[in-house]
Amino acid sequence: MSQPTPAALPPAAIAKALAIAIVSTALLAACSPADDAAEPAADVPAVAPTPTAADEVAPEPATPAPVAAGGTVGGDGSQIVLDTLTEADVTGANLQGELACSFSEDGRPPLLHAVGVVGSQDPAQGVVKVAGYVEPVRAPGGFDGMTQNPTFTGQGKTIRIEETGAAIGGGESPPRPATLTYLRADGASRTLEGRWQCGP
Numbered sequence: 001m002s003q004p005t006p007a008a009l010p011p012a013a014i015a016k017a018l019a020i021a022i023v024s025t026a027l028l029a030a031c032s033p034a035d036d037a038a039e040p041a042a043d044v045p046a047v048a049p050t051p052t053a054a055d056e057v058a059p060e061p062a063t064p065a066p067v068a069a070g071g072t073v074g075g076d077g078s079q080i081v082l083d084t085l086t087e088a089d090v091t092g093a094n095l096q097g098e099l100a101c102s103f104s105e106d107g108r109p110p111l112l113h114a115v116g117v118v119g120s121q122d123p124a125q126g127v128v129k130v131a132g133y134v135e136p137v138r139a140p141g142g143f144d145g146m147t148q149n150p151t152f153t154g155q156g157k158t159i160r161i162e163e164t165g166a167a168i169g170g171g172e173s174p175p176r177p178a179t180l181t182y183l184r185a186d187g188a189s190r191t192l193e194g195r196w197q198c199g200p
Contacts, residue, residue, distance in 0.1 A: 075188025083129040084109035101146045101198035116143030156185040173199020
């Protein structure tokens with residue numbers, strides 16, 4: 001049997017064939033690679049950018065306590081000034097006691113002078129000269145309380161004496177190497193090296 005030629009097809013068959021061709025072309029266009037490329041890849045994880053040195057902020061260093069001239073540390077930064085005591089300073093203080101102790105630097109006149117009564121619990125009485133002003137200080141335990149690492153207190157101040165070595169030389173009351181640490185009420189401090197000597 002011979003196949004019919006296109007001219008022999010009825011108009012309805014031609015129309016149906018054209019409709020199938022148009023739908024097929026539309027479906028192919030809808031599934032083209034261009035559409036696939038337009039959609040984001042949902043399976044690809046987002047990658048955070050690597051931080052650079054400019055992004056990192058170093059922590060600020062702790063601010064050191066201010067250090068004033070003369071070795072004063074902390075407080076408002078002003079210097080703790082201890083002057084040597086004159087004989088008139090000590091006499092004018094009218095200190096009451098039997099035996100004395102004093103702190104001095106390199107054989108100079110004392111920076112602190114105090115007296116106390118042996119075997120007494122009455123506080124030892126002393127004086128220091130701060131920035132030109134003679135000021136009173138006290139230590140518990142009388143004279144005996146001053147012989148080993150005493151602590152003196154006064155208005156706005158605490159003064160600690162700490163022996164740092166053996167007695168120097170002989171005699172009844174040889175001096176000992178020691179430090180004097182002056183602590184001010186605002187947190188400032190200053191430590192001096194010298195000698196602590198107690199006795200007649």
